[in-house]
Amino acid sequence: YADSELASSAVATQIADLIRARAAEGKPCVLGLATGSSPTRVYEELVRLHQEEGLSFQNVISFNLDEYYPMAPDSLQSYVRFMHEYLFDHVDIRPENVHIPDGTVPADQIAEFCRRYEEQIQEAGGIDLQLLGIGRTGHIGFNEPGSGPASRTRLITLDHVTRTDAASDFYGEENVPRRAMTMGVGTILEARQIVLLAWGEGKAAVVKRMIEGDVTDSVPATYLQRHPAVQVVLDEAAGAELTP
Ligand code: F6R
Numbered sequence: 001y002a003d004s005e006l007a008s009s010a011v012a013t014q015i016a017d018l019i020r021a022r023a024a025e026g027k028p029c030v031l032g033l034a035t036g037s038s039p040t041r042v043y044e045e046l047v048r049l050h051q052e053e054g055l056s057f058q059n060v061i062s063f064n065l066d067e068y069y070p071m072a073p074d075s076l077q078s079y080v081r082f083m084h085e086y087l088f089d090h091v092d093i094r095p096e097n098v099h100i101p102d103g104t105v106p107a108d109q110i111a112e113f114c115r116r117y118e119e120q121i122q123e124a125g126g127i128d129l130q131l132l133g134i135g136r137t138g139h140i141g142f143n144e145p146g147s148g149p150a151s152r153t154r155l156i157t158l159d160h161v162t163r164t165d166a167a168s169d170f171y172g173e174e175n176v177p178r179r180a181m182t183m184g185v186g187t188i189l190e191a192r193q194i195v196l197l198a199w200g201e202g203k204a205a206v207v208k209r210m211i212e213g214d215v216t217d218s219v220p221a222t223y224l225q226r227h228p229a230v231q232v233v234l235d236e237a238a239g240a241e242l243t244p
Helices: 004-024 040-053 079-086 107-123 160-170 185-189 201-212 220-226
Strands: 029-033 060-064 066-069 129-132 154-157 179-182 193-198 230-234
Touching: 004 029, 004 040, 004 129, 004 193, 004 230, 040 079, 060 107, 066 079, 107 154, 107 179, 185 220, 193 201, 193 220, 201 220, 201 230
Parallel strands: 029 060, 029 129, 129 193, 193 230
Antiparallel strands: 066 179, 154 179
């Protein structure tokens, strides 16, 4: 796409069409959602479609990819707060249908929480559409380099590059949590459809590696090459290094 605004509104339309198609069949629409700067315009457009064009989220069940650990839900940097601010507070999604990894779970209960998160995805019928961004390390969710294709929802250690990129949100790298909870690469690959967004020249190098590089756990996003239904949605700057 010429720019991220056009791209975001096309993605929002696609998600809205899926929600409506599922509703017409009397079925839930299970969305895997991402945070960060990449999806914000998609969420803004979904809010507009709800407010101006009657798009309902009553049949939507959502599972967010990740959350810092530890993280209080009301904290400025929490992904719970992010999702409410950009989407959930402005649409008619049922609160009981929203799932976000809980950054307050006691350390000795994390494994059980993550096992249950996977189970809840299965109980909802699996993810219909997973929205992703990509980190400069090649992470999807917070699956940093070293994350394999069989990895599941778990506690991980954030890469130094990721913590540097998050530093401004936390007023200094020393304040960025060292760990996070994330769906695994294996969890993500089970989604029926995947839509990955990347904007700007800062993503151009990792986008090229994801699409043209060998599949390797050094760049976990390369595992998307093995998925049968992935769309990579780019603005011109993010696609600038791809082989023409
Ligand atoms: C966020 C997430 C991350 C981000 C990635 C890109 O929930 O899972 O993988 O998508 O770090 O972040 P932005 O969009 O801020 O460049």
